Amino acid sequence: MISKSFNLNVNCLIKPFNKTVEVDPDKSLSIRSFLIGAISQEISHANNVLESEDVFSTINCLKRLGVSIKKRGNKSYAIYGKGLGSLFAKKNTKLNFGNSGTLARLLIGILSTTPNLKIKVQGDHSLNKRNMKRLIELMSEFGAEFAPKGKHNFPLEMTSSEMPVCFKYNAGVSAQLKSAVILGGLNTFGTTEIIEKQKSRNHTENLLKKNLQSIKIVNGKNNLIKIYGKKTLKPLNINIPGDPSSAAFFTALTLLNRNSFLKIKNVGLNHTRVGFYELLKKHGAKILFKNLKKNNNEIYGDIIIKSSKIKPIRASQEYYVKATDEYPILFIIAALTKGISIFKGIGDLANKESNRVKEMQKILKQIGVKTISSKGQLKIYGNDNLNKKNKKIKVPNLGDHRICMSAKVLSLITGIPVRIKNFETVFTSSPSFLKIMKSLGAKFEIKK
Numbered sequence: 001m002i003s004k005s006f007n008l009n010v011n012c013l014i015k016p017f018n019k020t021v022e023v024d025p026d027k028s029l030s031i032r033s034f035l036i037g038a039i040s041q042e043i044s045h046a047n048n049v050l051e052s053e054d055v056f057s058t059i060n061c062l063k064r065l066g067v068s069i070k071k072r073g074n075k076s077y078a079i080y081g082k083g084l085g086s087l088f089a090k091k092n093t094k095l096n097f098g099n100s101g102t103l104a105r106l107l108i109g110i111l112s113t114t115p116n117l118k119i120k121v122q123g124d125h126s127l128n129k130r131n132m133k134r135l136i137e138l139m140s141e142f143g144a145e146f147a148p149k150g151k152h153n154f155p156l157e158m159t160s161s162e163m164p165v166c167f168k169y170n171a172g173v174s175a176q177l178k179s180a181v182i183l184g185g186l187n188t189f190g191t192t193e194i195i196e197k198q199k200s201r202n203h204t205e206n207l208l209k210k211n212l213q214s215i216k217i218v219n220g221k222n223n224l225i226k227i228y229g230k231k232t233l234k235p236l237n238i239n240i241p242g243d244p245s246s247a248a249f250f251t252a253l254t255l256l257n258r259n260s261f262l263k264i265k266n267v268g269l270n271h272t273r274v275g276f277y278e279l280l281k282k283h284g285a286k287i288l289f290k291n292l293k294k295n296n297n298e299i300y301g302d303i304i305i306k307s308s309k310i311k312p313i314r315a316s317q318e319y320y321v322k323a324t325d326e327y328p329i330l331f332i333i334a335a336l337t338k339g340i341s342i343f344k345g346i347g348d349l350a351n352k353e354s355n356r357v358k359e360m361q362k363i364l365k366q367i368g369v370k371t372i373s374s375k376g377q378l379k380i381y382g383n384d385n386l387n388k389k390n391k392k393i394k395v396p397n398l399g400d401h402r403i404c405m406s407a408k409v410l411s412l413i414t415g416i417p418v419r420i421k422n423f424e425t426v427f428t429s430s431p432s433f434l435k436i437m438k439s440l441g442a443k444f445e446i447k448k
């Protein structure tokens, strides 16, 4: 399903609010639930699934690979597991991952070690631009091949490994690549080992954790993840919490607005995902986590936020893996906070849905905020008293949901008019974004 395209105009400050909301379910966990359910035994159940474009792309790809998925009620799905190594595709089958890098990398992980597959893989205009070199190199270790040789972006043709072998991987900052190796490793002969220095999001590990025959994690200064191949997986039964990355935009709106209060209920608060909140708390933000609970090894709870005066943000490299998707909105907070903010170790943002450093610099330039980027670092010369006269923000069609949502928050807080092209890309992660904004009193215009 492709959403109809539309542009969004905002031309009005938001008023103070005092509200309780729930955000859309977590994207990372939703995609992983379908993928892992498909290669598990028996029937898996996923409840409170995110019904967004990226998740629909996941369901469609799996159906093309012979997996039966049935909707059982409101946001609840049954996934009829085919077991390891059993996904099947006729020769020359095409898979379209849409906008989703997570789906692309994780599913290619699974398919690389599923024998007898020759598949054409591609995405939308944003995903087709993203560099897949590291993924191709890693999957080649399993024995998979990609054509044309030397091409590092989709469309590509992949041929899976006939004799999938294990290897040892020194993981970097990417949770998607780590997950691709974990999922591929599940169907290899032998034990795949992953050494993890920077601890990126661990949802894949958490969903597999009860399969003691398949996965062993030794936590330490560096984590060691061992995947024992060719052992069958038990079915999943999961309730997915709210997405902390979607909640970040409403958190920022509340912090920056006057006299406002917001409670966001049932948000996933896995410690590998909450860098945004920890960083802001350290810089003066009034944010509390309350009512903490656990389901399927994942912590969730309520986030309470009050308007705050933030200090210039110093984000060391360690925050990158814990706040990966929150940098565009962090840059907005920094731009509206007096003083120089510095973000280090953010080089990988260049290969997201768009080049997020470059594109955010362009937006901040339009409101007269100076930025300097060099060597994987960004400096923002923030101003809490912007001259708004004759200013306008224009955001082109980037196919980047997080930049669209960030630009909207910027306009609501400053009153500077914004025109955002192809806002429908927000439906890849947050179909309720506009509805929640409306409930907080935001005014905007949809241009079809």
Ligand code: S3P
Pocket: 027, 028, 102, 173, 174, 175, 176, 177, 179, 201, 324, 325
């Ligand atoms: C994700 C990992 C991150 C993140 C993406 C979702 C995941 O990407 O930016 O939105 O679900 O594993 P990288 O692994 O490329 O850092």
